[in-house]
Amino acid sequence: MNQPPFIAVEGPIGAGKTTLSTMLSQELELPILKEIVEENPFLGKFYENIDEWSFQLEMFFLCNRYKQLEDTGIQYIANNQPVIADYHIYKNMIFAQRTLKGVKREKYRQIYHLLTDDLPKPDVIVYIRASLDTLLRRIAKRQRSFELGMDTAYLEQLILDYDEAMAAIAEREPDTTIITIDGDTIDFVENREQFNEIATDLKELIHERIQHT
Numbered sequence: 724m725n726q727p728p729f730i731a732v733e734g735p736i737g738a739g740k741t742t743l744s745t746m747l748s749q750e751l752e753l754p755i756l757k758e759i760v761e762e763n764p765f766l767g768k769f770y771e772n773i774d775e776w777s778f779q780l781e782m783f784f785l786c787n788r789y790k791q792l793e794d795t796g797i798q799y800i801a802n803n804q805p806v807i808a809d810y811h812i813y814k815n816m817i818f819a820q821r822t823l824k825g826v827k828r829e830k831y832r833q834i835y836h837l838l839t840d841d842l843p844k845p846d847v848i849v850y851i852r853a854s855l856d857t858l859l860r861r862i863a864k865r866q867r868s869f870e871l872g873m874d875t876a877y878l879e880q881l882i883l884d885y886d887e888a889m890a891a892i893a894e895r896e897p898d899t900t901i902i903t904i905d906g907d908t909i910d911f912v913e914n915r916e917q918f919n920e921i922a923t924d925l926k927e928l929i930h931e932r933i934q935h936t
């Protein structure tokens with residue numbers, strides 16, 4: 724039986740996840756789960772020295788998301804309410820597999836599965852793909868001080884990691900709907916028609932699922 728959807732907006736750093744999920748939550752009148760960024764004590768240190776700070780940072784993200792999704796499961800999903808998030812829990816693995824090495828990576832992997840295997844997983848993913856140029860422009864535009872020294876190669880690699888991760892989810896979870904948006908050509912901020920198309924697709928999906936519940 725279909726459930727009212729749990730929608731996640733995903734994509735590499737600066738793709739527009741928070742922007743699009745906020746717009747969608749307003750348009751579709753859905754509650755939103757947002758990543759907490761400014762209060763993260765490790766992000767600045769991490770971008771200065773990834774090898775030194777990656778384990779602390781990845782564990783911090785994992786624990787925060789775990790708590791948020793545990794609460795979401797109780798508050799919304801168990802009550803058959805649609806909800807939208809500006810991340811998918813699998814994001815933790817995408818980053819951690821890139822930033823952690825050796826024993827720490829293996830320990831992290833085990834903790835990840837222990838914490839997340841029984842969490843509610845999104846059944847719709849809006850995946851915003853974007854080229855390196857677009858991402859760099861957007862990251863520069865928002866002027867977060869800790870991101871200004873970000874290594875371009877790190878971002879370039881994450882673009883590939885995201886593509887691989889989405890392909891792996893599509894194969895592993897055929898019931899998950901993945902809507903891919905080309906963030907280079909579709910401008911959901913400036914072009915209202917393009918935003919409306921995305922919102923309409925999701926409205927139809929929610930409607931279908933609620934009818935089948």
Ligand SMILES: Nc1ncnc2c1ncn2[C@@H]1O[C@H](COP(=O)(O)OP(=O)(O)OP(=O)(O)O)[C@@H](O)[C@H]1O
Pocket residue numbers: 734735736737738739740741742743758809861862864865909910911912913
């Ligand atoms: N389609 C767009 N056109 C122009 N600017 C955009 C667009 N989408 C997002 N932006 C701008 O790009 C910047 C990054 O967007 P946003 O913070 O939503 O990205 P994000 O994917 O949530 O980032 P992060 O990975 O860091 O969480 C913001 O300044 C936002 O206003």
Ligand SMILES: Nc1nc(=O)c2ncn([C@H]3C[C@H](O)[C@@H](CO)O3)c2[nH]1
Pocket residue numbers: 736758760766780781784814815818819822870
């Ligand atoms: N290493 C690492 N692991 C994560 O799970 C993760 N999630 C987000 N981020 C970074 C991207 C933006 O700079 C900033 C806001 O999204 O935080 C992460 N970095």
